[in-house]
Amino acid sequence: MSAPHKSDRKVFGHLSLPERNFVAEALRTETVGGMLLLLAAVAALVWANVPALSHSYETVRDVHIGPAALGLDLSLEHWAADGLLAVFFFVAGIELKRELVAGDLRDPKAAALPVVAAVCGMAAPALVYTLVTVVGDGSTAGWAVPTATDIAFALAVLAVIGTSLPGALRAFLLTLAVVDDLLAILIIAVFFTDDLNFAALGGAVVGLAVFWLLLRKGVRGWYVYVPLALVIWALMYNSGIHSTIAGVAMGLMLRCTRREGEECSPGQHIEHLVRPLSAGLAVPLFALLSAGVAVSGGALGDVFTRPETLGVVLGLVVGKALGIFGGTWLTARFTKASLSEELAWADVFAVASLAGIGFTVSLLIGELAFTDDPLLTDEVKAAVLVGSLVAAVCSGVLLRMRNAKYRSLWEAEERDEDLDGVPDIYEKGNPDYHLRMAAIHEKKAAEHRRLAEVAGGEGAEGERPA
Numbered sequence: 001m002s003a004p005h006k007s008d009r010k011v012f013g014h015l016s017l018p019e020r021n022f023v024a025e026a027l028r029t030e031t032v033g034g035m036l037l038l039l040a041a042v043a044a045l046v047w048a049n050v051p052a053l054s055h056s057y058e059t060v061r062d063v064h065i066g067p068a069a070l071g072l073d074l075s076l077e078h079w080a081a082d083g084l085l086a087v088f089f090f091v092a093g094i095e096l097k098r099e100l101v102a103g104d105l106r107d108p109k110a111a112a113l114p115v116v117a118a119v120c121g122m123a124a125p126a127l128v129y130t131l132v133t134v135v136g137d138g139s140t141a142g143w144a145v146p147t148a149t150d151i152a153f154a155l156a157v158l159a160v161i162g163t164s165l166p167g168a169l170r171a172f173l174l175t176l177a178v179v180d181d182l183l184a185i186l187i188i189a190v191f192f193t194d195d196l197n198f199a200a201l202g203g204a205v206v207g208l209a210v211f212w213l214l215l216r217k218g219v220r221g222w223y224v225y226v227p228l229a230l231v232i233w234a235l236m237y238n239s240g241i242h243s244t245i246a247g248v249a250m251g252l253m254l255r256c257t258r259r260e261g262e263e264c265s266p267g268q269h270i271e272h273l274v275r276p277l278s279a280g281l282a283v284p285l286f287a288l289l290s291a292g293v294a295v296s297g298g299a300l301g302d303v304f305t306r307p308e309t310l311g312v313v314l315g316l317v318v319g320k321a322l323g324i325f326g327g328t329w330l331t332a333r334f335t336k337a338s339l340s341e342e343l344a345w346a347d348v349f350a351v352a353s354l355a356g357i358g359f360t361v362s363l364l365i366g367e368l369a370f371t372d373d374p375l376l377t378d379e380v381k382a383a384v385l386v387g388s389l390v391a392a393v394c395s396g397v398l399l400r401m402r403n404a405k406y407r408s409l410w411e412a413e414e415r416d417e418d419l420d421g422v423p424d425i426y427e428k429g430n431p432d433y434h435l436r437m438a439a440i441h442e443k444k445a446a447e448h449r450r451l452a453e454v455a456g457g458e459g460a461e462g463e464r465p466a
Helices: 017-049 051-061 076-101 108-135 151-161 167-191 198-216 222-239 244-253 266-290 297-303 307-334 345-354 360-369 374-401 403-414 431-463
Strands: none
Touching (some): 017 051, 076 244, 076 266, 151 345, 167 244, 167 345, 222 244, 266 360
16 A cells, blocks of 8 residues: 655644644543443443343333323433433534534544544445345344444543553544544434424424524523423424434534633533533443343354344444545545654554444444344344454554554653643744743753762762861
8 A cells, every 4th residue: 555645734743732722621531431431331231141130230221210291201221322312412512513613624624534534434334234234134224333433432442551642643533533423413313213203393493493592692591401401302302303313403503612701612611511421420321221231152152143243343343444544544645645754554543443442322323223123132232342342452452552652742742841831842933932941951951060069079078088
């Protein structure tokens, strides 16, 4: 494979300082949430597979609560999938809006790379799944299961293996996941919507219009928006369209650009408040109530022999890596961009394989795709767990091989010798920076000379006879 043509534009070059700060803050929260997600998934598997506890897991998951008159008498499992994940997708909607108006997706040239990579990273797993199931005479209904990427779980893996990815690769992974979430939302809305209740759908649309109008009028107060959001969510649920769409729609309506006198935009402020709730509570609870599948030797054997489950595993492990890497390479090739000198295409492939961890949304789509076959639903969930685990191990090995290089790049990006709160890499063209650094180096040199003189004096005094 020949290298892409050289040009002045770099793929995975240094981020701007505002983008670097945003990515660092967002990924810090997602990493903590990913660790909680990992713990919740493990707890669910233990709870569902220990003989003395497995019955209680099913009992708890099937408990129904909610007003039946409003069509909301749901099991805890459904409340997690339809209610808690609406919070997750609300945050995803804000992230997407920010990327569109203030982030990488604002510039078409910069947006081309993560968008093409995300599209290819969803098309390739769907194609792999379809080929496997067609050849194996299985059901193609689950084609969308291996298309999603779970950014929180991926970052948890990074935290566990101790890889300090450079900021550009982390930003690529985050933006890729945002576009991935958008495409997953479209897939859910278009392909997993049953009979529509137009009255409820019309009510949800009216509610969203009121939500938008209140935002534009500058009305403030959680006591206004939270009840309205709950009404919109309930109407969307009863409309037949998956209720998480309501969360995305409301997130996209928030303003994510700052006005004069504002420290941050309303979207950023609300995201800062809601993201911990999403990452620390909503998504882990969903994992706890959805990831508890019975895992036995026979069940694991079925994962690699049944076409539907094998298609999910290969889609996540093979399709995701090849799709994202291929989309990235082709974009760089045909836009005549060149890879940053500090990185290699092997680094891009390692990150692409990390995106094969498709936990949260893959579990959700698995439930939607096989609602009429509970046994196959559980087997597909097991396949998602296996595929995500294999992708995590493969990417972990690849990333660990380059960890020393990543750590040196990360330290260079974070170095702040003049202690002004801005990394030195962003100040090297500033004359004031060079003056400050010269003064710091002169101060250090003077301190070294002073210590040397003190040490020399003590040595000479020690040589005198008593």
